[in-house]
Amino acid sequence: MRHDYRMREMDLGGGAAPVLRGHFLYSEPMKKHVSWRAGGMAQRVYIPADLEDLGWLVRSVPAREDIHMVGLGSNLLVRDGGVSGVVILLHGVLKKLAIESRTQGMPPAPTGRETALVYAQAGVAAPKLARFAANHDLVGSEFLAGIPGTVGGAIAMNAGCYGSETWDKLVQVLTLDRQGQLNERLPGEYVTGYRHVALKQAPPLPNPPPHAGEGTNVGLRAPNPVNEWFVGGWFRLEKGDGLAARETIKQLLKKRIAAQPLSLPNAGSVFRNPPGDYAARLIESCGLKGFCIGCAQVSKKHANFIVNLGGATATDIERVIEHVEETVEARTNVRLIREIRIIGERQ
């Protein structure tokens, strides 16, 4: 469904492109923007001024260039050879977070339960959403307090822990496509699963926009390009005990500090847990805890984490990932599936 009231705010159709109001960074070290604190440069980074500006930017990027939406980079490795195209940083830009009073066009609330809708834009930190909800006596999003990414990243990854996942709470998302068009979409339009989200029907490839610049060539696009990104989501949460929710958050964070190597740069769990098992258990059973290449190490505290001991390159990290995959497969017959995302070129 087209997002009518916001389209009035953001009518990108027809008229000439305005001057972009965000700013570009060139040859930007991506290690500054990912939690692993390692990796190569982005040819161009764009920090949009707001949603409208983001729409114009997306629309103006030639179709042959990739666009990489990045939140807090807490699940991302950028290879040392760098990344071409445009990296867009959303954290702290799309930061609206509010109780949604609008009911028109929203999926109906379930009967027999008192609920409220929270609207969060993609650049809001996921823990901030959890605290905001608890402070408004809304429960169900406490698990997000320990996930150090953005709401956009949590939606894109279906981030979750302790039995809860982001899409369990989402009732609608707002997306931006490559034509600069906003779309409201319902969960039923997606296939969602364990750290997996995909539109059932892929959005069409963009028509070259009128101001796309020379050389626009849809035929040169990379295979399986991402053509649509999350810019916000509506979370339906139950009314409950805010004090208890804040206590749950406290306990959750304590549990994480005890179990995870949070004093060293990392990207959380590198691999998905295989059905009925734990990636960490399999990795540990292969004697890989503490395994190192360069300054990248399989954490001694949690075997599904790879930590940067200081000065690790993305190549070190990727080689550790590959070594873990190969060793675990050879010894246990289980091929681990990566949870983290890797972009860019090898050096």
Ligand SMILES: Cc1cc2nc3c(=O)[nH]c(=O)nc-3n(C[C@H](O)[C@H](O)[C@H](O)COP(=O)(O)OP(=O)(O)OC[C@H]3O[C@@H](n4cnc5c(N)ncnc54)[C@H](O)[C@@H]3O)c2cc1C
């Ligand atoms: C210490 C630690 C603990 C963690 N614990 C958990 C956990 O318990 N559970 C869990 O699920 N994850 C966990 N993670 C991983 C990570 O925090 C989550 O995957 C998080 O949701 C990623 O959000 P981000 O904003 O950092 O995304 P990024 O790392 O910036 O991006 C991740 C992927 O999502 C895409 N993306 C980002 N924003 C958007 C957008 N707006 N629209 C479309 N695509 C987008 C990116 O292109 C990329 O492919 C942990 C990470 C760390 C460092």
